[in-house]
Amino acid sequence: xxxxxxxxxxxxxxxDASGTARGRVREIAVTPQDHPTRIAFLIVRTPxxxxxxxxxSVKSCGGATVRATTDAIAWEPYNVSDGMLLxxxxxxxxxxxxxxxxxxxxxxxxxxxxxxxxxxxxxxxLAVDVGARGAIRRLAKGVVPSFTLRALLEKIPPxxxxxxxxxxxxxxxxxxxxxxIAYEGLSKMHPADIADIVEDLPPAEQKAVFEALDEEVAAExxxxxxxxxxxxxxxxxxxxxxxxxxxxxxxxxxxxxxxxLPEDFSGEILxxxxxEERQEVTQLLEFGExxxxxxxxxxxVAVDENGVVDDAIEALKTFxxxxxxxxxxxxxxxxxxxVGAVPLVKIAISSPAAQLSLLSEPYNAxxxxxxxxxxxxxxxxYNLVTLAVVDAQGRLAGIITADDVISMLRHRK
Amino acid sequence: MTMEAVKTFKxxxxxxxxxxxxxxxxxxxxxxxxxxxxxxxxxVAGAQFGYTLLWAMIPTTIALVVVQExxxxxxxxxxxxLSDLIREEFGFRVTxxxxxxxVVTNFGNIxxxxxxxxxxxxxxxxxxxxxxxxxxAAVWLLVVQGTYNTVEKIFLVASGFYVCxxxxxxxxxxxxxxxxxxxxxTPETSGIRNYGYLYMLIGLVGTTIAPWMQFxxxxxxxxxxxTARQYSASRWDVIVGCLFAAVVAWFIIVACAATLHSAGIxxxxxxxxAAQALRPLAGRYAYLLFAAGLFNASLFAASILPISTSYAxxxxxxxxxxxxxxxxxxxxxxxxxxxxxxxxxxVLLVPSFPLIHIMVLSQVVNGVVLPFVLIFMxxxxxxxxxxGEHINSRGFNIVAWVTVVVMIGLTIAMLAxxx
Numbered sequence: 001x002x003x004x005x006x007x008x009x010x011x012x013x014x015x016d017a018s019g020t021a022r023g024r025v026r027e028i029a030v031t032p033q034d035h036p037t038r039i040a041f042l043i044v045r046t047p048x049x050x051x052x053x054x055x056x057s058v059k060s061c062g063g064a065t066v067r068a069t070t071d072a073i074a075w076e077p078y079n080v081s082d083g084m085l086l087x088x089x090x091x092x093x094x095x096x097x098x099x100x101x102x103x104x105x106x107x108x109x110x111x112x113x114x115x116x117x118x119x120x121x122x123x124x125x126l127a128v129d130v131g132a133r134g135a136i137r138r139l140a141k142g143v144v145p146s147f148t149l150r151a152l153l154e155k156i157p158p159x160x161x162x163x164x165x166x167x168x169x170x171x172x173x174x175x176x177x178x179x180x181i182a183y184e185g186l187s188k189m190h191p192a193d194i195a196d197i198v199e200d201l202p203p204a205e206q207k208a209v210f211e212a213l214d215e216e217v218a219a220e221x222x223x224x225x226x227x228x229x230x231x232x233x234x235x236x237x238x239x240x241x242x243x244x245x246x247x248x249x250x251x252x253x254x255x256x257x258x259x260x261l262p263e264d265f266s267g268e269i270l271x272x273x274x275x276e277e278r279q280e281v282t283q284l285l286e287f288g289e290x291x292x293x294x295x296x297x298x299x300x301v302a303v304d305e306n307g308v309v310d311d312a313i314e315a316l317k318t319f320x321x322x323x324x325x326x327x328x329x330x331x332x333x334x335x336x337x338x339v340g341a342v343p344l345v346k347i348a349i350s351s352p353a354a355q356l357s358l359l360s361e362p363y364n365a366x367x368x369x370x371x372x373x374x375x376x377x378x379x380x381x382y383n384l385v386t387l388a389v390v391d392a393q394g395r396l397a398g399i400i401t402a403d404d405v406i407s408m409l410r411h412r413k
Numbered sequence: 414m415t416m417e418a419v420k421t422f423k424x425x426x427x428x429x430x431x432x433x434x435x436x437x438x439x440x441x442x443x444x445x446x447x448x449x450x451x452x453x454x455x456x457v458a459g460a461q462f463g464y465t466l467l468w469a470m471i472p473t474t475i476a477l478v479v480v481q482e483x484x485x486x487x488x489x490x491x492x493x494x495l496s497d498l499i500r501e502e503f504g505f506r507v508t509x510x511x512x513x514x515x516v517v518t519n520f521g522n523i524x525x526x527x528x529x530x531x532x533x534x535x536x537x538x539x540x541x542x543x544x545x546x547x548x549x550a551a552v553w554l555l556v557v558q559g560t561y562n563t564v565e566k567i568f569l570v571a572s573g574f575y576v577c578x579x580x581x582x583x584x585x586x587x588x589x590x591x592x593x594x595x596x597x598x599t600p601e602t603s604g605i606r607n608y609g610y611l612y613m614l615i616g617l618v619g620t621t622i623a624p625w626m627q628f629x630x631x632x633x634x635x636x637x638x639x640t641a642r643q644y645s646a647s648r649w650d651v652i653v654g655c656l657f658a659a660v661v662a663w664f665i666i667v668a669c670a671a672t673l674h675s676a677g678i679x680x681x682x683x684x685x686x687a688a689q690a691l692r693p694l695a696g697r698y699a700y701l702l703f704a705a706g707l708f709n710a711s712l713f714a715a716s717i718l719p720i721s722t723s724y725a726x727x728x729x730x731x732x733x734x735x736x737x738x739x740x741x742x743x744x745x746x747x748x749x750x751x752x753x754x755x756x757x758x759x760v761l762l763v764p765s766f767p768l769i770h771i772m773v774l775s776q777v778v779n780g781v782v783l784p785f786v787l788i789f790m791x792x793x794x795x796x797x798x799x800x801g802e803h804i805n806s807r808g809f810n811i812v813a814w815v816t817v818v819v820m821i822g823l824t825i826a827m828l829a830x831x832x
Contacts, residue, residue, distance in 0.1 A: 141506075
């Protein structure tokens with residue numbers, strides 16, 4: 001096995017079986033629908049037009065020469081099709097997502113593995129070079145003699161990303177399908193890391209990522225993104241897709257987002273949403289943004305005051321809201337009035353039949369119109385993880401979680 | 414708040430955000446354009462050649478509007494910076510050499526800004542050996558600490574100082590007829606076939622349409638998140654900004670021509686000389702006004718140039734960049750930024766460093782490099798795959814290509830007449 005760089009192959013002289021120079025390599029194509037990494041063919045520019053040269057008729061490549069085992073007559077003409085990943089056009093100098101390093105990087109060169117098998121070679125994309133080695137190779141190509149250059153490059157520590165940790169960014173949805181780009185690596189990352197990466201991308205690429213990501217992942221990532229960027233991303237999506245993502249978001253985050261959008265667009269999104277989620281979000285939208293009601297989420301765990309620990313565990317099992325919200329289980333009496341609060345720890349250490357009302361601890365609550373500052377002060381004073389919001393009738397309207405308070409305090413700076 | 418009130422508040426806020434979002438980049442860039450290099454070049458031009466360079470202002474302004482509009486349109490449509498686009502479309506090697514040229518050119522401008530700081534405070538008798546290191550440290554901290562965004566508004570308001578030149582220009586009772594006539598007539602060819610004249614002419618264009626402005630403007634448009642849809646408002650921001658910059662430039666030349674040139678002072682030796690141009694307005698306090706204005710302009714540009722250069726270079730070469738990163742995460746970015754400031758300020762500590770000469774020279778280099786940046790901008794703005802329906806109109810292409818040809822021609826002519 002030997003490694004050739006894409007920049008070495010591009011422009012290399014192609015010699016046919018007789019050893020005559022027939023043209024130069026212009027592009028290298030991978031067809032992901034056939035094989036994810038294997039190189040399908042080289043595109044050779046010859047005086048007679050562009051020709052396809054498949055690796056199974058390549059004897060060797062390297063040292064700025066590609067030797068074919070066939071005659072130029074046998075090479076098929078090249079026809080443009082968009083199901084191909086063209087390494088020079090689509091990869092070289094473009095931005096990609098480094099899944100392992102969790103950032104956006106620019107490709108300096110591509111490493112291709114060339115393995116000889118029965119008198120021909122197989123070529124496969126191995127890694128992308130994002131370091132100085134690829135940069136210097138391209139800078140010095142054709143200026144410094146190739147053997148000197150090789151010796152020099154050996155001394156530079158490589159900085160490469162293995163191909164399986166590379167997520168390509170493609171803005172055309174149809175091409176994305178054909179090239180099988182699904183952002184698998186990206187969607188496995190922590191939402192906060194996805195958010196960081198997306199914030200580094202230009203708008204068209206941001207849109208592309210959010211079109212392709214799984215709705216749930218997209219929603220979690222969107223919550224972590226800077227509000228201004230959030231708005232521009234959501235605005236760029238079709239309202240149907242936007243609604244699908246917003247539905248999956250925490251109601252309070254969704255309400256904040258919709259509040260920032262132009263009214264006609266947020267109306268369109270609301271229209272597309274499921275009735276249940278829509279109702280929750282519209283309720284929250286009506287409250288002032290910088291009050292307890294604007295910060296609270298309506299997704300919390302509430303159990304009847306007469307229940308036992310087992311009931312609480314059942315409620316937790318079916319709960320779909322955020323993990324921050326389950327730190328406290330709230331007890332409600334007739335008319336959904338708040339009567340008690342049990343920390344999650346107590347549920348964990350008590351027997352399944354224990355009466356919840358006996359486990360209840362003193363709790364804090366505030367009214368929906370409590371301003372941000374006061375909410376933060378309550379959290380600080382009582383070292384809270386969650387805070388209940390109750391209306392004038394004492395009914396539990398929602399809860400505020402500590403993570404919301406932290407981001408509220410940070411964004412005010 | 415009632416729903417109605419919330420609604421009014423929101424539309425009001427939306428309007429203000431839109432206003433700040435689009436009035437920003439073009440106007441700020443145009444203001445920073447009249448930096449130390451600018452003020453000095455215009456002053457020296459007016460003093461040395463009187464009204465005879467004024468004719469260049471109309472074509473230069475047209476070119477300025479066209480070029481700046483191209484940069485901001487590219488930013489709005491692609492959402493990418495100029496160096497990003499050059500890298501993606503033209504590959505690594507081309508980008509590398511262009512970035513080297515940009516660093517050299519911008520380094521000259523950064524030197525000019527610190528020279529501006531030094532010469533402005535010289536009027537108060539403060540030694541540059543104290544002023545320049547302090548200014549360099551202040552700029553470095555201002556940007557790295559993130560306080561720049563707050564200070565930007567102060568700089569911007571203080572740029573109102575340029576109005577003084579307009580008033581001074583009027584109060585100097587220039588020969589209006591001659592000034593207006595000079596605006597539309599080119600001098601005789603014998604006047605143009607002169608190294609000094611061509612040098613000044615290139616400097617004049619180079620300071621008005623500086624290469625760094627294109628990178629900075631496009632980056633700002635991207636950062637403000639202006640999109641193709643909101644672009645029409647952004648276009649006006651650019652045009653108004655350019656016209657303002659050009660009017661100020663014209664009046665600086667006129668004020669200097671009317672006060673210095675007509676009094677027989679054709680060489681500007683120091684800031685005290687240049688300050689004379691404001692005498693009709695401020696009398697013997699002219700130097701105060703000049704010093705304050707020049708100080709502000711220099712510091713404003715000095716806080717923008719090094720950081721914008723570092724961003725452009727690192728993005729083009731694919732190096733980690735951004736003030737939100739730690740030093741060890743983006744070493745090249747921070748080193749380049751720090752070096753530009755330290756070296757740019759450092760050379761001024763060399764005794765008998767020719768401040769004014771360097772300030773004007775840096776603008777001439779701008780003018781020489783400009784056509785090359787412009788060629789890339791032209792190729793990019795005519796790429797339909799990239800710009801879609803927003804590609805250049807034929808009129809824009811003509812103006813921009815003429816600018817390229819003329820600037821290369823002027824450079825060759827200047828070198829040919831050099832003895």
